[in-house]
Amino acid sequence: MTRIEAGGSLRPGQTIGLLGGSFDPPHAGHVHISRHALIRFGLDRVIWLVSPGNPLKPRPPAPLARRLEAARALLAGHPRMAASDFEARSGTLYTAETLEALHRAHPGVRFVWLMGADNLAQFHRWERWRDILATTPIGVLARPGQRIAARASVASRVFRAARLSGRASRLLPLAAPPAWCYVNVPMRDISSTALRDAGQWPRADAPDAPAAKT
Ligand SMILES: Nc1ncnc2c1ncn2[C@@H]1O[C@H](COP(=O)(O)OP(=O)(O)OP(=O)(O)O)[C@@H](O)[C@H]1O
Numbered sequence: 001m002t003r004i005e006a007g008g009s010l011r012p013g014q015t016i017g018l019l020g021g022s023f024d025p026p027h028a029g030h031v032h033i034s035r036h037a038l039i040r041f042g043l044d045r046v047i048w049l050v051s052p053g054n055p056l057k058p059r060p061p062a063p064l065a066r067r068l069e070a071a072r073a074l075l076a077g078h079p080r081m082a083a084s085d086f087e088a089r090s091g092t093l094y095t096a097e098t099l100e101a102l103h104r105a106h107p108g109v110r111f112v113w114l115m116g117a118d119n120l121a122q123f124h125r126w127e128r129w130r131d132i133l134a135t136t137p138i139g140v141l142a143r144p145g146q147r148i149a150a151r152a153s154v155a156s157r158v159f160r161a162a163r164l165s166g167r168a169s170r171l172l173p174l175a176a177p178p179a180w181c182y183v184n185v186p187m188r189d190i191s192s193t194a195l196r197d198a199g200q201w202p203r204a205d206a207p208d209a210p211a212a213k214t
């Protein structure tokens with residue numbers, strides 16, 4: 001059975017935040033929200049799940065090995081954060097199946113799925129999104145310009161009754177799903193798109209991509 005092996009094995013009872021993403025490239029915004037997620041949701045650790053590819057994004061990302069290497073370099077010195085290629089190893093692409101595989105492989109571990117507010121706005125387009133909410137608490141972190149879209153999102157309206165207030169955020173890992181919580185953390189206006197546009201990361205389709213600068 002495939003397991004997460006990032007930064008040591010997981011133990012039952014631990015609270016683990018999972019930040020899924022393309023990380024094309026990973027950046028300071030990812031570290032920033034991970035740090036706030038540790039505090040606000042009272043997590044033991046945050047693990048980045050570096051995705052083989054977002055099923056909703058038409059453009060393929062840079063090779064997984066390059067993104068994973070850059071993520072690990074960025075997280076060096078953060079003892080409670082690590083990056084994993086679990087999805088590639090387990091052969092799961094959709095988050096619903098990734099979470100099912102993780103719950104099976106790590107019984108007793110309290111997982112929280114983490115996302116920026118932009119992802120909440122389109123969460124209802126994810127494969128079996130209601131199943132995700134039914135199995136795993138979700139922690140949403142503020143992102144510049146996304147508050148209104150997140151608030152008005154289909155998921156937040158349909159699952160209004162399952163929302164924990166920001167003041168109760170530390171209860172999220174132990175809450176029975178469906179449960180989700182939006183936290184207003186200080187915001188960092190940084191994105192992978194901006195870094196790619198600024199030429200600070202080789203595009204996936206560049207034939208002789210130079211070494212990454214992260
Ligand atoms: N600056 C940020 N503030 C809040 N959340 C963020 C920020 N950057 C990334 N995230 C969140 O981290 C997760 C992974 O993001 P991803 O790897 O797609 O980075 P991105 O900067 O959003 O990339 P892109 O610009 O290519 O869409 C997503 O849930 C996203 O919402």
Ligand SMILES: O=C(O)c1ccc[n+]([C@@H]2O[C@H](COP(=O)([O-])O)[C@@H](O)[C@H]2O)c1
Nearest residue numbers: 020021022051054056094095096126127
């Ligand atoms: O399962 C889905 O249908 C689905 C659709 C869109 C995005 N996701 C996941 O959302 C996470 C964030 O993706 P991204 O590309 O915005 O970094 C990443 O783990 C993706 O696999 C998942």
